[in-house]
Amino acid sequence: MERNPSPLPDWDRLAALDDASIPLLGTALLIARDEYPELDPGLYDVLLQQHVAHLQPKIEAIALWPLKMLAINEYLFDELGYTGNHDEYYDPRNSYLNQVFERRLGIPISLALVQMEVARRLGMPLDGVSFPGHFLVRLPVDDGLLVMDPFNRGRPLDVDELRERARPHVGGNALDDQVLQQILHPASHRAILGRMLRNLHGVYAECGDWPRAVRCADRVLKLLPDDPEALRDRGLGYLQLEHRHGARRDLGRYLLLAPDAPDARTVRESLIEASGDPARLN
Structure with a gap:
């Protein structure tokens, strides 16, 4: 061929x-x-x-x-x-x-x-x-x-x-x-590709393959910078990988962008875990 x-x-x-x-x-x-x-x-x-x-x-x-x-x-x-x-x-x-x-x-x-x-x-x-x-x-x-x-x-x-x-x-x-x-509105190319990556993230997160899960969330952010869900997903993946600096950065950014999200309390607890010291959140 x-x-x-x-x-x-x-x-x-x-x-x-x-x-x-x-x-x-x-x-x-x-x-x-x-x-x-x-x-x-x-x-x-x-x-x-x-x-x-x-x-x-x-x-x-x-x-x-x-x-x-x-x-x-x-x-x-x-x-x-x-x-x-x-x-x-x-x-x-x-x-x-x-x-x-x-x-x-x-x-x-x-x-x-x-x-x-x-x-x-x-x-x-x-x-x-x-x-x-x-x-x-x-x-x-x-x-x-x-x-x-x-x-x-x-x-x-x-x-x-x-x-x-x-x-x-x-x-x-x-x-x-x-x-x-x-x-039924047509999906944009960004939306299609983002959904493909989120599907993959879900598969890898479910089986605990955190390096690949983080990679997928990171790729969503290449298409959609500051996408709240992708920031949350990458931050939680970083926490699993003990990359605490990356977790603090992404989870903190998520809470700034989506302070009233249904999972804000859970994410805040993960941010405290990533910080190691609740006083640092101030």
């Missing part, structure tokens, strides 16, 4: 970029390179382009966007075999895009990224949706939105199912049309 020398973006420059200038594929591969330092980004760019080249004649012959999307989904999920990893959902490989391409297994957000990259290269404005619970994708159509579930082979979701999926995450209340429209 001919390789395309596609450079990856620089972590230290991402914060200064406007959202549209952040390369979604390149930054997702940059996340993966932390775990797979020998990763060749050009290989996956070429692989994506092969998917696009295979689909292009068929897509150009179809007039309606929902039918174009159906053809894309049939190729990705039925012919190529991309699928949600229902058996090992919390395997970190599901979030590293190189592994998603190679194993054809992923979680909703990583499968959505593959689906979005293919569709966009075919001229279709497929966006991600930071839906509560599982990440979704959306395509504008003449009579509204086509919302799909990449974790389940791109299956379309109707309004009733969307409301039922969201209900447990909004206090069990029924959603009116306005709230549902807000939830």
Whole structure:
């Protein structure tokens, strides 16, 4: 396979970029390179382009966007075999895009990224949706939105199912049309990449792999400087690693940015632990 020398973006420059200038594929591969330092980004760019080249004649012959999307989904999920990893959902490989391409297994957000990259290269404005619970994708159509579930082979979701999926995450209340429209708003590139990193952080924190958990929180801060949750997560990870200076800095900054957060009291106790002397907090 001919390789395309596609450079990856620089972590230290991402914060200064406007959202549209952040390369979604390149930054997702940059996340993966932390775990797979020998990763060749050009290989996956070429692989994506092969998917696009295979689909292009068929897509150009179809007039309606929902039918174009159906053809894309049939190729990705039925012919190529991309699928949600229902058996090992919390395997970190599901979030590293190189592994998603190679194993054809992923979680909703990583499968959505593959689906979005293919569709966009075919001229279709497929966006991600930071839906509560599982990440979704959306395509504008003449009579509204086509919302799909990449974790389940791109299956379309109707309004009733969307409301039922969201209900447990909004206090069990029924959603009116306005709230549902807000939830279905397109996710920015920063939001997508931040969610991928937070997923990984959760996996590593759950199993006590604090060096990797801290790395993921640190990467969120490269995209979203002073993000309160990432500061808290990195600070708590630093505390686990006995890097008390870093823990004091991050947890103190978190409390300045989010003094009324539900977990402020718990974080304050961790800050006291990191300080070693409650009087130092003054």
